Amino acid sequence: MLPEILGPDGPWIFVSWPALVLGAALGIICTVLSAFRPAARAGKVSPVEAIASVSGGSTKKKTIRGKSTKWMPIEAAIAFRQIGMRKRSFLLTAVSLSFGILLLLSFSPLTNFIQLGLRNNADLGDVYAAMPVGQSSFSDAQLSSMKSIAGVASVSAQRITQVKATFRYDLLGSNYRENKASWKSVAKDNNGMIQTQTPSTMVGMSNENIRNLKADVLYGSMDPAKLNSENGIILMLNMMSKSSVNVGDLRPGNTIQVQGKNMKIGAIVMANTALQYYAGNTFISFYTTNQVFQQFSAARPNMAALTLHSGVNGNNVYTTLKRQLSTVPKVQVGNQQLAKQLSGRISLVSNILFYGFIAIILLIGVLNIINTIGTNVLVRTREIGLLRAGGMTIKQVRNMLVYESACYGVLALGIGLVVGLPLERFFYRNMVQLTFGVPWSLPWVLMIVVSVVTIAAVFLSLVSPLKQMRQMEITRAVTIE
Template identity: 50%
Template sequence: MLNESGIARRYLSTQKKRTVLLTMGVALAMALISTVFSMLNLMQAFEVRMTIEDSGVWEVMAGACTPAQAAALQKRVDVSASGKVAVVTQDAQIGGTDLQSLTGADAGGFTQRHWLLKSGKLPRGTGEIALEGWALQKLSPGAKIGDTLILTIAGKKQSYTVSGILRDNAVHRDSKLYKAWISLGEAQQLNGSDDADVLMQVAGNADIGKFVKSVESEQHLSKDQMQTHGTLLAATGRSDSREVIAIYAVGAVLGLVVLFAAIVMIYNAFNMSVTQRMRQFGLLRAIGATPKQVRRMVRAEAAQVSLLGVLPGVALGAVVSMLLNLLLRSTFPAYFGGPDAPVVFISWPSLAIGAIVGILGTLLSALRPARRAGKVSPVEAIAAMPGANFKKRKTMGVATHLLPVEAAIALRQVLMRKRAFLLTAVSLAFGILLLLAFSPVTDFFAQGTRHTYDLGDVYALTTTPGQGFSDETVRDMSKIDGVQSISPKRIGSVDATFAYSLLGENYQDGVKNGGAKASKGADGMVKTDAKSKILGLSDTDIRALQSDLILGKIDPAQLDKENGVLLMINEGLPGQPNLGDLQPGDIIRVNGKSLKICGIVQTNEVIYEVNNDETAHQAPLFGMYTTNKVMRQFMDIQPNLVTMMLRPGTNGDAVAARVKQLTANVPGATSANQQAQKQEAQNANMIGNVFVYGFIGVIALIGVLNIINTIGTNVLVRTREIGLLRAGGMTMGQVTSMLINESVLYGVFALAIGLAAGIPLNHWFSQQMVQRLYGLPWHLPWLFIIIACAVTVAAIFLSLVSPLRQIKKLEITRAVTVE
């Protein structure tokens, strides 16, 4: 009795080279799924952890609730965990230093806000206080648990005992935000109210939107009292925001593209192997094997190959996850190096998906080739003479008159195997398609981790309207020991608007629905309640913005001549028109004057630093850079922000203290050391680049390996055919030329298919993710197109090196007998 599994196993063990190539094709598909999904999972984990560390685990907050409302909310069955907090509304100081906040919380409130206890106990009774370790040592050097601190609250001094020390928050520490915590009851007593904010985690099966509406209705709370933790909900897949839902849709499409790409890669690898072995199947039929037995043998071979490809395929995904996690732990120890942070991160769901899809994909991919193998005619297969028709011979004849014989033969081979050729080209095209599809994802993540504050190492700032730093003060700052360079900036608030017709259809609808914050005026101009910010810079600082340029040109002389500005993109904030459709050359109106957009640059949140108007709490409509000459058309003020770069090794605190002395007489002046924040920002940018280039590298690598494996397999499985051509008089040089021509045809078609499908997909993904949220206008991804073309060409030629070397060493008499 014929043992189909045994025959399949014996074939795989004897044809080791073919087995390795086939297994490699399956493993690459599994690697693609497990690696890409693992990186996406790690990106999600990165965002979730950063969000939790910064602002807590709560998902919905009900503000200013009465005790009865709070009790009712905490008893809800769809609330899995909760806590209460109350911020003291009166100013508080410790030793003359203002506290950013003095907050009361119960145990649940501390948990929900992720204020973690390091030592001691949480404040429970009257006169107990807790601080972060760094803040306690700054405010009262040498203080420890049990010591007494004197707080000045609303001008009255009160004694508090340090009951506990909280774990340092990196943002608080680096930004020197001094915060302190007391018991909830004492905070309510200081406020003269029993109200508290209730922080809630919602049960996993509950709809967040419906939950919020039911809370508003049942507890008679206004919409202003309700707040959702948007970033955390988005990162955990529970947001109902239109923008976030658009990102979810993009993620779903990307996932399907990756899965489909993997299945096509597997199908192509297996189909190629089976197609080249029809003579073997014919021999089995000739000795009595039934079509059903042949089909079983092919399916058994697929099952064994899929099992062989699982380990190397998913291992790559696991290794990538672990390496990236180690990088995060070493770069961000404050966030990822804690005792509750995982030392080893492996995305088991991603690895499982890769393995399952790989195995099922291989088995499903074998169904059609198995049916074809079962239908092979024994006579035709043994004769190895698949029917050729007159049209193909005629095509060959015409081709030899127009092309060299090697190119003509390559073309004939392609035309004789149209279906296999197209399938292979599509398989190769998916590497190009994925590269173009994932480039908006990398842009999205890079923007999300991008540090957008440009305040140097040390800065001096005044927020008092009409005030600034004199030329003498600026010169004195430049002479401080350790200051390497100094950059005075002028920031002012202006009224700015632009033509409604400049916005695309989506954003026009957004303005229509913007209500009081953004609307179309009778004159056809977009109007908002928000002011805009304009920054006057020196020519040197203008030129330094070159690395932030997205579109247009940076030239101080052009800005002066054309009354121009460099427009910062905005981030699609609620109620604000997204500026992603504005382009260089468009005209905007600023305080009644026409200014030309000469360039589009990345957002820099330094525009929020000088709050000198009554609407400063709102996000500005525009952020603009321009020269000091253009700036004087709107206001002639002294610099109100001065940023300083320090020499390596300089103590930033000492410089900031000296700056504070020099600016003591300037109303509203502050100074700060930004060295820690700057390093944190560089680390964040580095992590962003790791993910960005990691995605590009992984997809490009798998694409290259797929090309090498596919074309290399195509050459090796045709060893007998090539041997016959050499026996007929073709030289090895002509064989090489023929295969190069054939591979070039594969590459050209793969590029055509990949670019034709990838560019529209890139456009749509970019619109939904990057332009909608960050205002980045879409343009052709030339860098990725060039990378795709270069990688494809290089991989094609590289794929021929090893097979040609093996064929060259093989004697012609042996080559014509190879199966």
């Protein structure tokens, strides 16, 4: 006996054949439509894109670290995709490439320090004669007799006197507001000027001798006519001194007060060690023309620097000069020709030594770049072979590797400069700036050299691997593990 639910009084089920046919048709249509869009997208993806897993055509944009690759050439997109898949290896390689840049920037202040220490910056010619400052001077006849000595090419007569000079306290940078030797804070008066009881040294020179200082210029220019018209001076950087402050933050256009008169800085030059030693304890030192000098002192020349012709023996000139001035009291005669020659030879040797050392550092960095990137390309022979099998030309392979190498170079430069420049600045300020007074500035030449060498090395590293890739058959490349 059938259950009641299936009996005559149970529910009835009605089947509509048209509805079944329509539902089946709609299902088939929906299935076809759902597959049509992915199929259309897949049809627009090239074999190269499929192998490299990089989107192209009208497909949805792929992003790597938030950057879209759709607008890039396919070679660049693949390169960025591969870098994104090997982030750790990419970062380690770039860091290793940056070591050469770090070493170069770190050792640069040391080479500057040694070069400045060996630099012959004495403005005393080959042979010189000097009188005590403020006590006596040379007559015109004595200067004329110096010029007549055999072998003398020129005589530079200099007027040296001591004056009271100061300048505004706020012209000193925060790093210079301490005495260089005692590290005591520099005081200022009620007018905002630096307080000092130590006299400064003023050197009066001819226009020709002023122009001869151009080799020592750091800022500004040597223009005697402008110095005369503007009541100008040429400020000398200070060396280590018990009473001096570092004037490295002053610039052309600033003014200093000399005996109550405002004088405009026309240029800033390197320190003259011998001149400062001769002048004794001094606050600041500066050059000016004879015309400006005469506003403050009527002193005659008390120093004469003799420059000799090439090949002339300085001892003979020294002996003659000393004999001529034998009756002059308190005169000091010196021969620094040998010292200048020795300084030049030592400077040459040190240049070869330290710039050679820097060249070796650069060479090590270049070889490291070539070896690292070259090896990285060779170990990917199978991957590149698959890309070529998928339709990528050797030109596209080359472009892809160029994009990758450019990324290595840019990141290595970024790391090297970001870390290296603060180190270079720290070493420079604690070695060169505090000792010689030469202010720090961005080493643009060094940065350009480092950038050019790094970029050149990155692209040179591709020459050998690309040559091997070009000669290798695709079928062989894809079988290499």
